[in-house]
Amino acid sequence: MAMAASISTPHSTSYSRRSLITSSIKPSQLPSQLKLFRSTTSTIRNPSLRKSASSMGIETAPKAPQVSFLDRKESGILHFVKYHGLGNDFILVDNRDSLEPRVTPEQAVKLCDRNFGVGADGVIFAMPGTNGTDYTMRIFNSDGSEPEMCGNGVRCFARFIAELDDLQGKQSFTVHTGAGLIVPVIQDDGKVRVDMGQPILEAADVPTKLPANKNQAVVKAGLEIDGATWNVTCVSMGNPHCVTFSSKECKTLQVDDLNLSEIGPKFEHHEVFPARTNTEFVQVYSRSHLKMRVWERGAGATLACGTGACAVVVAAVLEGLSERSCTVDLPGGPLEIEWKEEDNHVYMTGPTELLFVPL
Numbered sequence: 001m002a003m004a005a006s007i008s009t010p011h012s013t014s015y016s017r018r019s020l021i022t023s024s025i026k027p028s029q030l031p032s033q034l035k036l037f038r039s040t041t042s043t044i045r046n047p048s049l050r051k052s053a054s055s056m057g058i059e060t061a062p063k064a065p066q067v068s069f070l071d072r073k074e075s076g077i078l079h080f081v082k083y084h085g086l087g088n089d090f091i092l093v094d095n096r097d098s099l100e101p102r103v104t105p106e107q108a109v110k111l112c113d114r115n116f117g118v119g120a121d122g123v124i125f126a127m128p129g130t131n132g133t134d135y136t137m138r139i140f141n142s143d144g145s146e147p148e149m150c151g152n153g154v155r156c157f158a159r160f161i162a163e164l165d166d167l168q169g170k171q172s173f174t175v176h177t178g179a180g181l182i183v184p185v186i187q188d189d190g191k192v193r194v195d196m197g198q199p200i201l202e203a204a205d206v207p208t209k210l211p212a213n214k215n216q217a218v219v220k221a222g223l224e225i226d227g228a229t230w231n232v233t234c235v236s237m238g239n240p241h242c243v244t245f246s247s248k249e250c251k252t253l254q255v256d257d258l259n260l261s262e263i264g265p266k267f268e269h270h271e272v273f274p275a276r277t278n279t280e281f282v283q284v285y286s287r288s289h290l291k292m293r294v295w296e297r298g299a300g301a302t303l304a305c306g307t308g309a310c311a312v313v314v315a316a317v318l319e320g321l322s323e324r325s326c327t328v329d330l331p332g333g334p335l336e337i338e339w340k341e342e343d344n345h346v347y348m349t350g351p352t353e354l355l356f357v358p359l
């Protein structure tokens with residue numbers, strides 16, 4: 001896919017030339033089925049997004065007309081924006097008129113390429129609701145595979161929806177995902193708290209072929225990789241996670257010392273994970289403070305993984321290493337995670353930020 005991207009200033013006379021970080025890809029440089037966007041100018045409608053833009057040192061025009069950055073549409077152009085949650089970055093596509101993704105998995109791979117595309121860990125589609133929900137979220141990983149869920153992605157999705165749709169004061173809505181019903185709440189501070197549902201622990205449902213050793217779950221079980229035996233706990237948050245705090249050789253991991261790109265793929269493609277797996281390597285600072293690095297299925301080493309942080313706290317509780325409420329430090333920043341005893345649901349709270357919008 002031939003395309004060029006640049007950061008430039010908007011040309012409209014109604015805006016300060018420094019009003020927004022914008023991007024452009026000339027439609028003529030793209031195949032007709034995937035023209036990305038063209039030069040139209042917009043402002044940010046949602047006040048909390050305006051706040052996050054200004055916290056990035058970007059000025060927004062105070063008296064600009066109240067139109068969304070996606071209000072100006074032309075057929076044949078793919079309208080998207082880019083958000084990140086703690087450096088886990090996504091291209092978000094307005095797909096509210098169809099349950100068919102506007103981008104194929106092959107095109108998603110090209111869009112996610114950090115040298116020859118826009119660059120992202122995944123492409124997320126905002127779609128009409130299904131099964132009685134307000135919206136549906138689907139996502140393609142940067143390798144084109146489709147995961148069931150994405151924790152950082154659903155926080156970005158919530159802010160994207162708040163920008164696209166008039167929520168009439170509502171700060172919460174329901175989202176159908178491959179992992180079932182997910183409920184994000186946009187807080188007054190702009191962070192998003194998400195009810196991530198119940199963790200799945202039964203080995204066959206994670207899925208893993210490792211034999212269950214605790215109430216049908218795999219907890220601190222040995223997994224051989226290149227002659228080392230890792231102690232792993234397997235948790236699904238709709239998508240599969242393999243969490244490790246130690247190996248037989250190393251009782252407490254120093255996660256900064258790990259060569260993730262060497263070891264990560266060996267977990268991801270291990271035969272005991274029939275759907276592949278995300279893997280979290282965790283260091284315990286205290287019973288309420290954990291540090292993790294992640295190797296994501298279909299995306300490699302990323303700066304953060306929301307479902308991964310949830311799986312880490314569930315695994316830490318199961319291994320007796322932490323309380324149910326923890327701060328989890330990821331390379332991109334911290335997430336607050338709580339595995340509530342009352343309803344068995346995991347709650348994740350964290351930030352998102354708008355990175356750029358179309359011209």
Ligand SMILES: N[C@@H](CCC[C@H](N)C(=O)O)C(=O)O
Binds near residue numbers: 147305306
């Ligand atoms: N980064 C995401 C997880 C995205 C999906 C994952 N790569 C998978 O294939 O399961 C998150 O924040 O949860």
